[in-house]
Amino acid sequence: MKVLVAVKRVVDYNVKVRAKADGSDVDLNNVKMSINPFCEIAVEEAVRLKEAGVATEVVAVSVGDKSCQEQIRTALALGADRGIQVDVEGNAEPLVIAKLLKGVVEKESPDLVILGKQSIDGDNNQTGQMLGALAGMPQGTFASEVKVEDGKLNVTREVDGGLQTVSLNLPAIVTTDLRLNEPRYASLPNIMKAKKKPLDVVAPADLGVEVTSHLTLVSVEPPPERSAGIKVESVAELVDKLKNEAKVI
């Protein structure tokens, strides 16, 4: 089976992002960019399916400007076979990304599409589900285990309070949660090999999608500060404060 993996270029998770002084947007000047951690888990899962003989080809796709080719190359170094960049300037909204991915799905006809459950910049948690609705595909979101059995996909999902398992017809969508797997590090030889793997660039028009915008970013601001309280010297003092000052126990 063919697996399509979507990857997103985002600010590295170690970077503490701040609002610009004028509040117009976040300040992303000279910050390190990386592959979104949940997307990295998605690539790893696809590569493991290939190593297990379940998947025959892994295609990595990213929506963004030329710079996102760097993250596609990362996916190729981790084991994806080829890449597709959908060339879009600026921050596309999840709905638009889902429409573009649907266009790629129509061209590539994958049996399985794996995405991260959310990106750590917008924290939207939408794209996989939207792609599912647009393409008429079932979804296993927040996956902690994925198994292909008898032509169906069994996905164990992380839900409030525990785990849920669903059975999905193929083709299907999976979005990854933290515990699905632990991504490998790309080896230097694989990083070198990745540079020679094919990477196609397509325009939104090639996929019949018009890039539109439904939301406007009005402003950004730092979250309300919570001020530090006091340090207590002992457990006894702590319990006393909680009982008599805060009155919460």
Add this chain to the structure above:
Amino acid sequence: MSTLVFAEHDNESLNPATLNTVAAAKALGGDIHILVAGANCGGAAAAAQTVEGVSKVLCADNAAYEHQLAENVSLLLADVGADYDNILAPATTSGKNIMPRVAALLDVAQISDIISVESADTFKRPIYAGNVIATVQSSDAKKVITVRTTAFDAVAAEGGSAELAAVDAAHDAGISSFVGQEIAVSDRPELTAAPVVVSGGRGMQNGDNFSLLDPIADKLGAAIGASRAAVDAGFVPNDMQVGQTGKIVAPELYIAVGISGAIQHLAGMKDSKVIVAINKDEDAPIFQVADYGLVADLFEALPELEAAL
């Protein structure tokens, strides 16, 4: 203006997250209806009828909706929601699973995880793991929204008298089915609804040591949570994770034990009323948000705390 709130429930009773979501609907103004979709869900629908400020409850009682499968329920919501200006659901794993499909079916954006309603089309929501609060304006005629429940005070569960209407529509996409679930059985309150939460971090060193939190949680009637670091390290299951990518909590009292206080974690608990931090590193960022900080070895402090309660 009319708003449809998608109820979270177990067919018999309403999940309290629904009450916070109705509060967000009230902030938008206008008529508020609740949709209860499930199987044999009359109990949940009856509970929805008494929720303060709700004028009508729509009950879609069909086997296709029993397990809240997103493929089926999203078709129902897009169908029923066509008559409303806003469709709201709590930003629980269920709401997050279903609502983006609804938005895509209606060809509108979704506004995720709102923490305030600024006007009919403008909302605040956290981005970058809560490091930044964005104000976003929607140009869609119809808004599909998930609500961060801790940001809105629940409306009263009693006192309302909404009319009840049955929805006959049976949407079964036929592409997915429910296999089973393992819901952690615990005498403790649910993490997101508990008045007190005791959480452990990487400082707990291993999963077994989490049992040190049990007697304290028992005495306080608390739920037990964990930082992402503790989940990542395999100490405890992911459903205990408090943080931007886990559960968002805002209890009366939050006790962070052996948690350094990464922004990812703070995003999930900093709206708690009183925060206590126990950590042996006096420079740990958690102390910057804690009302009461105790610099101590948790393996000494926890037994002492248990004895003192």
